[in-house]
Amino acid sequence: MSETKIRDEIAKLAKSIYERGLTFGSSGNISVRLDDGWLMTPTGSSMGEIDPARISKLDKDGNHVSGDKPTKETFLHLAMYDQRANAGAVVHLHSTHSVAVSCMADVDPKNVLPPITAYYVMKIGTLPLIPYFPPGDLDLAKAVREMASDHHAVLLANHGPVVAGKSLRDAVYATEELEETARLFLMLKDLKTRYLTDEQVRALQDKFPS
Ligand SMILES: [Zn+2]
Known part of the structure; x- marks a missing residue:
């Protein structure tokens, strides 16, 4: 896919996320890996109004080379790419239900959400909780x-x-x-719930390795 098409795709998906209430204000950011660096949504921008031509471009060393200044959370994206050679894109949101779960005491920090559905197991699997750090703290990266x-x-x-x-x-x-x-988990938290069993989870992981 050409860089122009990728820029259009970022703007289109960001708008879709925004319009469905998954992000708000100027929160949330998206990045895509290119052959010569990364595209990153700009700092202070609304996901609902991303201008493809002004998306920030970073070189392979993470230096800002063109477009608006990148999101202040760029380091989160680069930390993910650094460890995952096959990651082509990273999405970070402050989406309400996920944030609600991220504030709950007594969740298992090794795997925050239970296996409620097969699709969750296939698309996410296990979800560790990263301890709280203030915005911009490099220990978070x-x-x-x-x-x-x-x-x-x-x-x-x-x-x-x-x-x-x-x-x-x-x-x-x-x-x-x-x-x-996360929304289902909050809906179900006071109800007696039948989650997928360990055996059912293993069968999914064998059939659909991530
Ligand atoms: Zn954030």
Whole structure:
């Protein structure tokens, strides 16, 4: 896909995410890996109004080379790419239900959400919780980097998810699956629930390795 087409695709999917209430204000950011660097949504921009021509471009060393200034959360994206050679795109949102789950006490930090549906197991699998760090703290990038080699999706405590995918669509769809599963989890939390069994989860992982 040409860089122009990728820029259009980022703007189109960002608008779709925004219009469905998965992001708001100037929160959320998307990046795509190119042969010569990365495209990153600009700082302070609304996902609903991304101008493809003004998307930030970074070179292979992460230096800003063209377009508007990149998101202040660029380091989260680069930490994920650094550990995942096959990651083609990364999505980070402050989507409400995922953030709600990221604030809950007593979740298992090794795997925050239970296996509610087969699609969740196939698109996310396990979801570790990264401890809270204030915005811009580089220790957050370090913590993400430590988890990213084993996990394409992580949940930042009191903040939101960071999800990598082979393609931009894969990353967006997995982030949406995570958000909907977080919503289901909150709907079900006071109800007696039948989750998938360990055996059912293993069978899915064998049939659809991520
Ligand atoms: Zn954020």
